[in-house]
Amino acid sequence: MESRESVGNREQQGDPPLPTGHCPLPTRLVVQKYGGTSLGDAERVRRAARRVAETVEGGTRVVVVVSAMGQTTDALIALAHQVADEPDERELDHLVSTGEQVSASLLAMALLDLGRPAVSLTAGQAGIRTDRLFTRARITDIRADRIRRELERGVVAIVTGFQGVTEDEDVTTLGRGGSDTTAVALAAALGAERCEIYTDVEGIYTADPRLVPTACKLDRISYAEMLELAQLGARVMHPRAVELGEVYGVPILVRSSFSEASGTLIDRGAADERTDSVEVRKHVRGVVHDIDVAKIRIMGVPDRPGLAYAIFSPLAEAGISVDTIVQNASLDGKTDLSFTVARADRPRAVNLVEQLVPDIGAAGLDYADSLAKVSVVGTGMQSAPGYAARMFGALAAADINIDMITTSDIRITCLIDAARVEPALRSLHAAFELDQP
């Protein structure tokens, strides 16, 4: 660490790289991402700075990725809608990107105030290149020369999350889950040992602890399981970032910025499986729920090719995201086709489908707004029989009716009445023996 201490104040030293030959720098490198809640006010910024400083003092080089403080992004978007009916997307991205710039500068100041060399970098300065799809850009390339230069000089690089620049240096944002994505992408580009996501919960739980008091924190979970959990409503991490972690093999540690708890490690999970005995291994890792579900059912649909396309392409064109789709062919050549959408999209979806009903020769439609999805998730469920039966049994024992059922390799999902989510989760949590630590 002495070698790094000697860097002193960046500005006073000018910019020449240090002679690294004499003092080998630590080779460990982690990327730490701090979310909006973890940087919600000045005191929290200072707390995050202390954690970064401790990691550096422990002999690890750190690149930090930050979100905007608290509700900054929402406030800026509201302001945009006050000046323009339909804010231009390029300008919207330039506007909201200032939120992360503020966090990055403040965190750098707080670190420098602790005597730790640090520098805030905008996406352009950090070399994060994207396509030109404003408000939903994809990272195309990371030219991390500047970050590497800062790291070599013992400086903590603090990078604005959620954003990038085009080849023309126009600022873009990455859309939902953007800061997590930046952090994992940077960890991959820099070959970091792992990516640490600091948030306001202690990790990934077997169920939402607010609804299931016996929920346990998982020490470790596979990318695939986390993807299912994330897509099904565990809001801790965005699926996009988990996917990127899987593709590039970046271990992701999710932990709280407000405690010293060890968090949950997301990785390939193979080591986990080796250490557990096959007999005691639990296939189900968690129970998740999503209450933002509306169901639309089209009744008496003729069972012929092209009908699914005729129904779902107008919805896609209208920008309505369709989730679960269930169709049961019946004996008389007619079928009922049901699908779910977010509640906010339900009225528009019903309007569109109503116009289609005569054209496709269907009998009619109905819909329900207050539904919820409950899912059990875990690798290896497919190869171990009886999981579906155990799930249905647990719901029946809690006197909960199942409206729709869908499954994947590592997930079973039931659509139920939204009012019954809490007893459903508790019953499933107990039935799959998740209550025991």
Add this chain to the structure above:
Amino acid sequence: MESRESVGNREQQGDPPLPTGHCPLPTRLVVQKYGGTSLGDAERVRRAARRVAETVEGGTRVVVVVSAMGQTTDALIALAHQVADEPDERELDHLVSTGEQVSASLLAMALLDLGRPAVSLTAGQAGIRTDRLFTRARITDIRADRIRRELERGVVAIVTGFQGVTEDEDVTTLGRGGSDTTAVALAAALGAERCEIYTDVEGIYTADPRLVPTACKLDRISYAEMLELAQLGARVMHPRAVELGEVYGVPILVRSSFSEASGTLIDRGAADERTDSVEVRKHVRGVVHDIDVAKIRIMGVPDRPGLAYAIFSPLAEAGISVDTIVQNASLDGKTDLSFTVARADRPRAVNLVEQLVPDIGAAGLDYADSLAKVSVVGTGMQSAPGYAARMFGALAAADINIDMITTSDIRITCLIDAARVEPALRSLHAAFELDQP
């Protein structure tokens, strides 16, 4: 204008330059600068956008320079002091520069919402290069390629004022008066017809209208006169920007963003002098005041070489800015030396000088905090006799005692009791016949 209309939405068209051969673009170009009050809320941003749009519709190309909205900069600086005792200057610049980025994006959105092609540009995107003196950088170069490209395509370029980037793409700020400086520098670099400064007053007045109800707006004023007024307390424009305008011969129009009043034109002033008859020309253009004045007097100073240096170099080292200095040599080889400082600096200045008094063989010191400067300013005063006498007479008639007097080519300044500023200004305003429009 039809040629410009056809540009349509920038983003949808991609970036290729338009074939300008077919549709000659307007050749007139102005730079318009909108200050923080003019962009204080969403409604004011929309109002500024309408004014820019009207200028464009009148056949003039426009580059806009913006300040941060209202009190944004102060709020960001306060936040910085909450996270760090002494915020790092590089990080402080990165932090506060977001304020202008927000204004620029919002104004671009508002213009696009009016159907006018517009693009916000950060200092880096606009090619404004500075030295590395964070918080007080100087513009070294403007590489205006991107701005020119946007103008050629009929797009209004909206540039963040008050900031630049170093060769390493680090963001700097220009310090006080920074946005005015950006605007004048851009007007010079682009060869604009003039630089328009939109603010919350209608122009430059013969005195502060809040203190002198008969004060008149000046239609025209020379750079030199404006410089004296600006340095003496007329807060409308920063001297640095006026100086830059003079050096590059950029006419500057100061006007209100809240009215259609014609404002005050700052230029070489030659045309003004030609159109007026010599007989009726008023040499005094305005009366200004500054109430942030403390005076320190060192009594019985031996009148020998090197003493002024011995007194003022410790003050300069302590970062205390000394304003007016007056020394009267006396017959007995002793002199009284008086000087003024900002009131906030007075206690430190007195401490320093008290330590010097025995060394330099002076008799002692005293000081006064509640003083003010009143000045009359105008070119040609030197060549027309009697101005000083008329000033002293007017103050005497108002029963106001004069504490110190200093003069320059185009200015006479008297130090008086701060409590008497208002009657002093009114009396001077009347005496120099500024009351008549």
